[in-house]
Amino acid sequence: MKLDQILGKDKITLSFEVFPPKTDANYDSVEKAAFGVAKLNPSYMSVTYGAGGSTRSNTVKIAGGIQNRYGVTTIAHLTCVGASRADIRNALGEMKAAGIENVLALRGDKPKDFEGDPFTDFHYASELVSEIKACGDFCVGGACYPEGHVDSVNKKEDILNLKKKVDAGCEFLTTQMFFDNNIFYNFLYRIREAGINVPVIPGIMPITRANQVVNAVKLSGCNVPERFKSIVDRFGGEPAAMQQAGIAYATDQIIDLIANGINNIHVYSMNKAEVAAGIQSNLSEIVKC
């Protein structure tokens, strides 16, 4: 099913993200973990993609497997960094053959070991969106950054660039993680003012290990509220307690978002079925998948 038939309606949706195996050696264990999340029967699932195409066929295999075995609609991520037009067309052909109808179009970041110019046929995600739209009947989404993308000069420029991506055919946007909902509400107000009217899905990252915070901040530059820092300070050294507190914090964020009229929620569940299940169970009377 195409995601535009699932999103932007009155129904509340809860979706989960998984990642594919980086190598064939750990394929079975990673697939098992991703399928464990699929068994929870979320509204849909997204499967990430290794920038540079390193895990391309694994993304397609995992996404196709989730749809065929569990009947859960998937969206496959696709990055254009280091990719030629022919690479992208091949990737889309593989997705089509696997029955995948939804693609999250991303620029990606230059892989560490990449030599040469990684941006030849494509420079920005908006160009990838246009290519996907020209290549087939896919529902296309894109990424957005409530705190601004790290490469952008300022938030205003970033929103103007986001508008180009939507104008190229992007039908919905999923946000980078954030830990303070006011940042999201402010962003939503600014992009609506800029004429971006597609559904915007907040991406919620349940932090269940103290060192995840360091990685999250390094990766995205996102703001960590004092309330959240206290949780990490108090429970960071006790894995089970930290997981419970991280799930509770993410649940709290989600309930506040839904209470404020946001119907589509995406959880960065990172192949952890127990974390996805914890959130789903906390919301059992609020979200009926």
Ligand code: FAD
């Ligand atoms: P773009 O939309 O192209 O934006 C990148 C930068 O370029 C921004 O600063 C933007 O303002 C600027 N820009 C855009 N268009 C123009 C223009 N026309 N002129 C000038 N400047 C412009 N990475 C992976 O490798 N694999 C994944 O599976 C993956 N999934 C993700 C999912 C989500 C929801 C998010 C938020 C990120 C994900 N990423 C993933 C990370 C993403 O690839 C990086 O954040 C990357 O740096 C930017 O990708 P983008 O698609 O947002 O780029």
